[in-house]
Amino acid sequence: xxxxxxxxxxxxxxxxxxxxxxxxxxxxERRLGDLYIPKTGLYKHREWRGIKDTMxxxxxxxxxxxxxxxxxxxxxxxxxxxxxxxxxxxWRYRWMGxxxxxxMHWFDRCLEGMRGxxxxxxxxxxRGITSACLYQITGWFNRDANIGGDPALRxxxxxxxxxxxxxxxxxxxxxxxxxxxxxxxxxxVTCHCNNHTVxxxxxxxxAYGLPGDPCPMCQAEAGLYIADDIPxxxxxxxTTNEACDSSVGTSIIQDWMMNKPLFAMPQVMQFDDDSVxxxxxxxxxxAWRFTEEQLGVEFHWxxxxxxxxxxxxxxxxxxxxxxxxxNTHSYPINGVAQALYRIFYSQYxxxxxxxxxxxKVRKIMEKCVNEDINTFPMTRHRVIAWSCAPLYYSAWxxxxxxxxxLNTIINMDSLMFDLDIRTDTYENCLLDIAKYHEWAPMRxxxxxxxxHIFELWENMEKFNCDMVMMYDQLQCxxxxxxxxxxxxxxxxxxxxxxxxxxxxxxxxxVPRSQIRQIINDYMFTVMGEEPLDPSLLDFDDSxxx
Amino acid sequence: xxxxKKKTSIITKVIGTAVxxxxxxxxxxxxxxxxxxxxxxxxxxxxxxxxxxxxxxxxTVPYDLIDTEYMQKK
Numbered sequence: 141x142x143x144x145x146x147x148x149x150x151x152x153x154x155x156x157x158x159x160x161x162x163x164x165x166x167x168x169e170r171r172l173g174d175l176y177i178p179k180t181g182l183y184k185h186r187e188w189r190g191i192k193d194t195m196x197x198x199x200x201x202x203x204x205x206x207x208x209x210x211x212x213x214x215x216x217x218x219x220x221x222x223x224x225x226x227x228x229x230x231w232r233y234r235w236m237g238x239x240x241x242x243x244m245h246w247f248d249r250c251l252e253g254m255r256g257x258x259x260x261x262x263x264x265x266x267r268g269i270t271s272a273c274l275y276q277i278t279g280w281f282n283r284d285a286n287i288g289g290d291p292a293l294r295x296x297x298x299x300x301x302x303x304x305x306x307x308x309x310x311x312x313x314x315x316x317x318x319x320x321x322x323x324x325x326x327x328x329v330t331c332h333c334n335n336h337t338v339x340x341x342x343x344x345x346x347a348y349g350l351p352g353d354p355c356p357m358c359q360a361e362a363g364l365y366i367a368d369d370i371p372x373x374x375x376x377x378x379t380t381n382e383a384c385d386s387s388v389g390t391s392i393i394q395d396w397m398m399n400k401p402l403f404a405m406p407q408v409m410q411f412d413d414d415s416v417x418x419x420x421x422x423x424x425x426x427a428w429r430f431t432e433e434q435l436g437v438e439f440h441w442x443x444x445x446x447x448x449x450x451x452x453x454x455x456x457x458x459x460x461x462x463x464x465x466x467n468t469h470s471y472p473i474n475g476v477a478q479a480l481y482r483i484f485y486s487q488y489x490x491x492x493x494x495x496x497x498x499x500k501v502r503k504i505m506e507k508c509v510n511e512d513i514n515t516f517p518m519t520r521h522r523v524i525a526w527s528c529a530p531l532y533y534s535a536w537x538x539x540x541x542x543x544x545x546l547n548t549i550i551n552m553d554s555l556m557f558d559l560d561i562r563t564d565t566y567e568n569c570l571l572d573i574a575k576y577h578e579w580a581p582m583r584x585x586x587x588x589x590x591x592h593i594f595e596l597w598e599n600m601e602k603f604n605c606d607m608v609m610m611y612d613q614l615q616c617x618x619x620x621x622x623x624x625x626x627x628x629x630x631x632x633x634x635x636x637x638x639x640x641x642x643x644x645x646x647x648x649x650v651p652r653s654q655i656r657q658i659i660n661d662y663m664f665t666v667m668g669e670e671p672l673d674p675s676l677l678d679f680d681d682s683x684x685x
Numbered sequence: 686x687x688x689x690k691k692k693t694s695i696i697t698k699v700i701g702t703a704v705x706x707x708x709x710x711x712x713x714x715x716x717x718x719x720x721x722x723x724x725x726x727x728x729x730x731x732x733x734x735x736x737x738x739x740x741x742x743x744x745t746v747p748y749d750l751i752d753t754e755y756m757q758k759k
Contacts, residue, residue, distance in 0.1 A: 183717040234735040368740040
């Protein structure tokens with residue numbers, strides 16, 4: 141047996157080691173990059189965050205969420221039958237069987253380095269997202285004709301573009317009607333959770349003859365249908381032109397491959413013109429009539445009002461969160477949790493699981509404010525992230541905080557749906573619903589007119605941010621058109637902005653390591669700063685989820 | 686039903702098993718064994734399965750439109 145090196149043992153500061161064990165290492169000493177197994181993104185071991193936070197992560201996040209996944213499957217799936225449908229779906233669809241099983245690593249990536257209330261509140265957001273995903277996954281599989289799903293459930297189900305707001309189904313929810321956004325679970329969330337899968341769909345549609353330069357998001361969405369990897373779970377489809385004409389191309393392929401009754405619900409691009417609002421409202425009414433005809437349901441005004449009021453409550457809480465984020469150092473939600481949770485619930489629509497999460501988060505946030513807790517104590521710069529984010533690297537904000545102290549306070553997509561829908565009269569309600577639709581993701585600011593994409597400046601001031609992370613979606617023709625204008629404004633306003641090139645779901649175009657390198661270069665050369673955790677500057681996660 | 690000694694022994698065994706399971710789960714968590722199993726075993730297996738799955742040829746899908754009564758009215 142090798143003798144212990146007494147000299148080395150003497151050098152160990154046992155007091156400090158004990159303190160690190162109990163409380164976790166201070167930020168500058170963590171060396172989180174050393175935990176990775178090269179290429180894979182797996183951990184040699186998960187981070188030791190001190191006794192309290194490690195046990196919180198183990199019990200209240202890792203164990204709890206694995207348990208709640210099983211619980212959700214049983215509850216949403218309707219018992220053992222639903223569990224069998226889930227297994228069949230896992231075996232049939234790549235986006236499920238190869239992707240979502242890795243969900244807890246998604247938590248890990250997004251919560252790295254978090255401590256205390258920031259860890260807790262951010263994790264609750266992911267719990268909400270996971271629950272919403274399982275609600276939809278069981279919805280897909282219980283109805284799916286490809287795996288023996290229930291035709292009676294299918295007959296009450298409307299498929300939609302994911303940019304059709306889920307509120308379209310509110311008037312019919314008491315009659316068992318369900319809304320399934322056709323891209324949200326099979327495509328959008330997969331990219332965040334495990335970005336290996338989506339590449340199959342991009343390649344499938346290009347192999348079919350589509351050129352490689354359209355928006356890769358729309359390519360992947362269409363590829364799901366070309367690759368025959370979409371459940372047959374709905375009786376009719378409502379599509380929209382949101383966010384752009386590439387999305388219309390997706391709808392054409394979806395319609396072709398599924399061959400279901402389809403209603404196209406166009407929404408205007410230049411939504412400032414109020415004269416077109418009534419036209420949008422009429423389109424929504426026609427979509428309702430289509431739904432009633434296809435699903436055999438009736439319009440229930442009271443049901444619509446009930447859900448809109450609950451949705452307005454969610455929006456009002458969101459504003460309270462923004463207020464805390466903008467004006468205090470006690471906002472307990474990290475950049476990626478804030479962004480994904482907000483876009484998911486505001487697009488999918490009101491459901492009970494969001495309210496459960498909001499209650500927990502409110503409690504944590506109030507504690508932070510009352511006790512003046514600095515939730516992100518190593519913040520050097522308050523960052524606003526603008527334009528559309530890289531889906532395969534939504535956890536970049538967690539990395540940027542750990543490595544450089546760049547704290548992402550708010551992002552563009554979170555600000556889109558800031559509208560309380562009126563319920564005093566049918567007419568007012570309908571006009572507000574039309575407005576809400578016009579403000580769809582990637583439309584409200586990104587391609588809704590120059591004055592809207594330039595809302596960056598007022599939001600930068602409102603949220604007290606001193607730096608911009610400017611997303612540069614290389615295949616978005618709309619946003620590519622304003623790069624030069626932004627460059628001019630950044631210079632004129634003397635704003636620190638880092639351009640982050642990416643191709644939404646496709647990590648092959650701009651790898652994550654390149655994104656990190658761009659930020660590193662800016663921080664070293666322009667800002668003249670040193671990293672908080674040098675081990676995170678450069679590491680190989682090229683094959684990671 | 687059980688003697689005091691037997692009862693104590695059962696309780697000790699139950700607690701011991703629970704502690705053992707808990708400690709085992711903590712090891713799975715801490716050493717990222719769930720991630721390693723999924724990455725090195727489950728995902729490659731599922732990938733192979735999906736790569737070999739027979740799929741519908743999209744070229745065989747006719748380009749017909751369903752013209753419902755509703756769309757005709759529109």
